[in-house]
Amino acid sequence: MILKQMITMKENFVKSREERTKRLEEMALKIRRHIIREIYEAGSGHPGGSLSATEIITALYFHIMKHDPKNPKWENRDRFVLSKGHSCPTLYAALAESGYFDVKELLTLRKLGSRLQGHPSMKIPGIDICTGSLGQGLSVAVGMALGARLDSRLYRVFVLLGDGELQCGEVWEAAMAAAHYKLGNITAIVDRNRLQIDGNTETIMSLEPLPFKFKAFGWHVTEVNGHNFNEIIDAIEKGFKIKGKPKVIIAHTTKGKGVSFMEGSVAFHGKPPNDEQFKIAMKELGEY
Amino acid sequence: MFKDYKYPREAYGKTLRELGRERKDIVVLDADLSSSTKTKFFADEFPDRFFNLGVAEQNMIGVAAGLATTGKTVFASSFAMFVVGRGYDQIRQSIVYPKLNVKIVTTHAGITVGGDGASHQIIEDIALMSVLPNMNVFVPADCVETEKMIRAIADHKGPVYVRMGRSKVPTIYDDSFEFHPGRASILKEGNDISIIAIGIMVSKALEAAEELKKKGISARVINMSTVKPLDEETIIKAARETGGIVTAEEHNVTMGMGSAVASVLSEKYPVSMFKCGIPDVFGESGDYKELMEKYGLTADNVVKTSLNVLKRKR
Known part of the structure; x- marks a missing residue:
């Protein structure tokens, strides 16, 4: 009898996870189409790092984070800092799909008069800090986390870091401070796609052994496949149980993920698709 | 001429401590210089609302930004050289562009740092902070x-950016004085020439005005502590009524307060003017009074400059 119940519970658990994954994968696909369309319409932008971060941002906005699109300034909302600001097409798409603004506005990205600046600005509801100049987001997250502590609020602070920007010294100043202040309410996620503008991170300025660096700075480190929702979500949620320590999830990703000719391509770090490439990309992403 | 000499940074620390008692939203950050900037006065009484970020100014600025997004009124302090010099991009990206409620209050600006030498003597901070949109720049x-x-x-x-020096300065105001952003204060009326000064040079300007008086010259003395927003009205009025302007500041003459005044005058009321300040060179080690002599930050030089402007005026 008990055994049967346990089997049923397990089946339900598996089923609910499968449903969750299906729902999130559908959303991620939608967001990828938005990204390509946004950047194509804008005529400039950063598809590579936007596509690599898609599952991470989707998991945060559509499963993990407590936020209210109808009340973007809700005091107990979880905070998100997109330290790698150039991946904003993904964030904008997630905000629009969450209901912060109309998805039609996505097509105004980078255009004169648009709220959707080329890098995140606080003109947009749901964005708590301007980013763009790399290496600063983790410091801001530390300030937000200290603010939560001062006000005895339970919100969490999530920050998405690019791997290239880990070459900035300020990131490590902030990493030191987060551990010093025992900021267990911070979860940083590294979009470890291994490519930066000029090439492979390990050729340009090597980051490895990256997990050990964060460990040495006093962080709890987990490594996941950054395109697998269960892995991302499990790592984040398990991290919540570890108190008094900031958490980092090194999410191994593929730059340009989801569009064949952009995958693993340095060229598409900061280049829009041309007309033909746009059509191929949208077809691959299930449109047409 | 002056009797009471005090450290503005001590007044800063004491005021912060009083504000801390009055307001829960005041949070103070420092980068390992709290005993010099005097934020220690606040830290000792409110350890929970004080964060010493160590020798990491860029991170300090980012942390200040993050705290401000949660509704705090944040004061971030260190030596002007390190906050402005090292933290410029962070100030621009994370504080001024998002227009966050952070007060960057610095000490040990200018050459009066003295013995530490040029590495510590920032003479370009007013320039760097003034060119940032949304930023206010004040010099007490x-x-x-x-x-x-x-x-x-x-x-x-x-x-807001506030700049103070390291050394004591004479007290020139009494308690009835009120500071208003965008409004300069006229310390002495005069008709022949106007001396517009900031910081440690305000007292020198007053001394210079006394000297000029002995020569029969009536000099107006203006404290332009609100460098941005600049009090254009008071500048134009001074130009119209006195016909000649001398500016005096412990800053590079290139792009300092004097340049801001010159820019207003050239567009709106051109008159003869001259800027006293550090002539676009790095400072050096030395006693601060000797340094002020060497770089012309003296009442004598303000007098000499005023006489030259008066000559050109006629």
Whole structure:
């Protein structure tokens, strides 16, 4: 009898996870189409790092984070800092799909008069800090986390870091401070796609052994496949149980993920698709 | 001429401590220089609302930004050289562009740092902070003005830069003085020439005006502590009524307060003018009074300059 119940519970658990994954994968696909369309319409932008971060941002906005699109300034909302600001097409798409603004506005990205600046600005509801100049987001997250502590609020602070920007010294100043202040309410996620503008991170300025660096700075480190929702979500949620320590999830990703000719391509770090490439990309992403 | 010499940074620390008692939203950050910037006065009484970020100014600025997004009124302090010099991009990206409620209050600006030499003597901070949109730039002349200014900026929502020196300065105001952003204060009326000064040079300007008086010249003395927003009205009025302007500041003459005044005059009321300040060179080690002599930051030089401007005026 008990055994049967346990089997049923397990089946339900598996089923609910499968449903969750299906729902999130559908959303991620939608967001990828938005990204390509946004950047194509804008005529400039950063598809590579936007596509690599898609599952991470989707998991945060559509499963993990407590936020209210109808009340973007809700005091107990979880905070998100997109330290790698150039991946904003993904964030904008997630905000629009969450209901912060109309998805039609996505097509105004980078255009004169648009709220959707080329890098995140606080003109947009749901964005708590301007980013763009790399290496600063983790410091801001530390300030937000200290603010939560001062006000005895339970919100969490999530920050998405690019791997290239880990070459900035300020990131490590902030990493030191987060551990010093025992900021267990911070979860940083590294979009470890291994490519930066000029090439492979390990050729340009090597980051490895990256997990050990964060460990040495006093962080709890987990490594996941950054395109697998269960892995991302499990790592984040398990991290919540570890108190008094900031958490980092090194999410191994593929730059340009989801569009064949952009995958693993340095060229598409900061280049829009041309007309033909746009059509191929949208077809691959299930449109047409 | 002056009797009471005090450290503006001490007035800063004391005012912060008072504000801390009055307001729970005041949070103070420092980068390992709290005993020099005097934020220690606040830290000792409110350890929970004080964060010493260590020798990591860029991170300090980012942390200040993050705290400000949660509704705190944040004061971030260190030596002007390190906050402005090292933290410029962070100030621009994370504080001034998002227009966050962070007060960057620095000490040990200018050559009067003395013995530490050029590495520590920032002479370009007013330039760097003034060119940032959304930024306010204030330079107090004495301890009374420091206190009033710190109180005023705590009530103002948005980014502010305040610059103080290391050394003592004479007290020139009494407690009835009020600081208003965008409004300069006229310390002495005069008709022949106007001396517009900031910081430690305000007292030198007053001394110079006394000297000029002995020569029969009536000099107006203006404290332009509100470098941005600049009090254009007072500048234009001075130009119209006195016909000649001398500016005096412990800053590079290139792009300092004097340049801001020159820019207003050239567009709106051109008159003969000259800027006293550091002539676009790095400083050096030395006693601060000797340094002020060497770089012309003296009442004598302000007098000499005023006489030259008067000559050109006629």
